[in-house]
Amino acid sequence: MIPFSYYMLGSAFLFCIGLAIALTKRSAIVALMGVELMLNAANVNLVAFSHRDPSFGEGTAFSIFVIVIAAAEVCVALALIIRLFQHFRSVDLHKVNTLKEE
């Protein structure tokens, strides 16, 4: 039986890794991966809470919803990245800054 705090620490760790990737990597695809990691850290949290207090039985079902929606979101995000590439001929996030004020 793994203690509950391990789940928490694990998911916090995972979230921080995802955040670091999303904030530091220049490639849009890798940043998207970081976002996915953050999402799954939240999923781990949901399952862990559900496991600890089974009266909230919906936690696992909710995480499955999150996974499905994340898949859909990835589709949209990849499509956006393709359009980005077609427009800028690059997926470097540092170059995608034309909205900023001069």
Added chain:
Amino acid sequence: MNFLETITSITLLSPLIGALILFFRKENLYSDKIATTLIGLSVIGNLCVFYYTWNYSPIVLQDEWFLLGQHSFKATLKIDQLSSMLLTMVSIVSLFVHIFSSAYMQGDPKYKKYFTLLGLFTFSMFGVLVSDNLIMLYLFWELVGFCSYMLIGFWREKNEAVKAAKKAFVLNRIGDAGFMVAIITLYSTFGTVSIEALSTEVDQLQILPLYIVGIGVTMAAMGKSAQLPLSVWLPDAMQGPTPVSALIHAATMVAAGIYLLARCFFVLPVEIQLLIGIIGGLTAFLGAFSALSQNDIKRILAYSTISQLGYMMIGIGVGDPEASVFHLTTHAFFKAGLFLGAGSIIHSMHQVSCDICKGFDPQDIRWMGNLKQYMPKTFIGFSVCLAGLMGLPFTSGFLSKDAILSSLLVKASTGSWEWIFLALLGFTAAAFTAFYSIRLLYQVFFGKLGIANHKVCKDCLVLPKEVNVRMTMPVIVLGTFTLWFFYALSPFETSHTWLQNGLSLATVDTGSVHTLGLFLSIGVVALGAGGAYLIYFKDAFASLKKQLKSSSLHKLSYNFAYLDKGYKLGVKTTLFTANKLENIPHADEYFVGVTIHTSEFVRGFDDKVVDFFVKLFAVVNVVFGHMLAWFDKVIVDGVVTLLTKVLSIFGDVFRKPQGERTQSMIAWSIFLLLIMVLVLWFI
């Protein structure tokens, strides 16, 4: 609509329905029967209404009439005791006039039109009696005037009739103008024209409008009720058919004025009451005085009506409208009886004469005489009514006239000279009334038949006959109404008859002078009647009589104090002046010159003065407009711009440190989010 309202509507509308039916019919046949039936219906209905209002409560019918601005006018019919009593009186008199007319007017080519007008006349009088809204009352008031105009001038091929009708109409208009002013003043002062609302709102402190209203209403009553100096139309109104005279003199036309004053008594200030009293006193005196010397039977009765109306005005003046209305009612019955009786007499005198008899006048009492023998039924009815007119004890006329005279005595006993003077006039008029009544009685029913003494006429004389039952019956029934027991159990109880008690109008307590009043009125009646009896029946004082007849006093009396002449003189003077003006050469050129100069001056004034002010006004407006524009641009717009600037500075403060890159922006958001969470955590 409940049962009572239905009855009331039928009662009030049935004369109008009768008039409409007759109006749309072609032939004369059955006109009298239709009209009489509908009036009879109205009489029955009025008796029911009378019973109801007298025992229970006033009947009120109300409906929205029209909207003037924010003020809605209501057409209100209100039948209280006063209205219902007069309604009953009017309908009963009208019924008898209808019955009488059916015989009197037989064979007239305008038979149908006559009954149409009678119905309309009765209806409009009903309208006057039931309207609570003064504007509505005014409309019916005018309708009464119009119907009387049509009926006085009914025989329009007679020039005199047309003239008399015009005279009545014009003199009534003078009074009506006063009524209109009164209504307008009431509306502008109190904001309402409903009598009921006014009676609670009238504030005796607002004295000036009340004077105007008082004078206006008094003028209206003077016109309709033939008071001096507007009374000259009434004797001439004799040109209409005799039953119409009965209706005008008894029930409809002249009653309207007294009714209006009794209804509006609460607005009359004391000074106006004194004015009414003085007008009434003079009218009573002059009417009775003029009746002394007339030879036309209808003119005698007409002047007696003027005089009796004067008594009613005195009653209003002394603050006893209750007695006035009582006298109005009793007077209506006996005066209608007298006129219908006179109609019968004239009717049968018409048959006496023949073609060769020149100068014969069926209305002249000098041609009559000894009719008691030929027309016994008419004699009975006529003389009972005459007793009422004289004010003999045991008649209704005595009760009501004494009620007025007692109130007058109460006022006079306070010692103010105007009222003493009025009391003198009133009692003298009562003596005169007795005198001319006896004279009339003698000339018509006693003595010798005048026409039989004429050189030419006696050859072709046909003795007068009693008229048919449809003409005698109304006179006798109306004579019955003249007896005291309809009004009071005791024939000497003049102040608390059931009619007076039920009316609940203002009155005067006459207890202190009751006996004195009784003796005085019986005394003056005895004096007048006794004098006349001695002169006419016993032929005493023949030389005095002759002397009086040739004196100027007689002429004054015969010509009604030359009032008519006075009016004519006034009109002639105006016409004369107008003619004189027309005859001055080039008078019109002066007028044109003056007009041109005036217009030149007006034009110059317009150019220089008025235009200057208009231009000044325009300049001021433009300057003001510029000032407003500056204010709008600088102050109002400035505030708005300042607000946007402040907001954009705030935005820069938060936006600038976030850098240019997407990821640094996200980092900043997460950092701020964390700070917010921490802050929320620790608060």
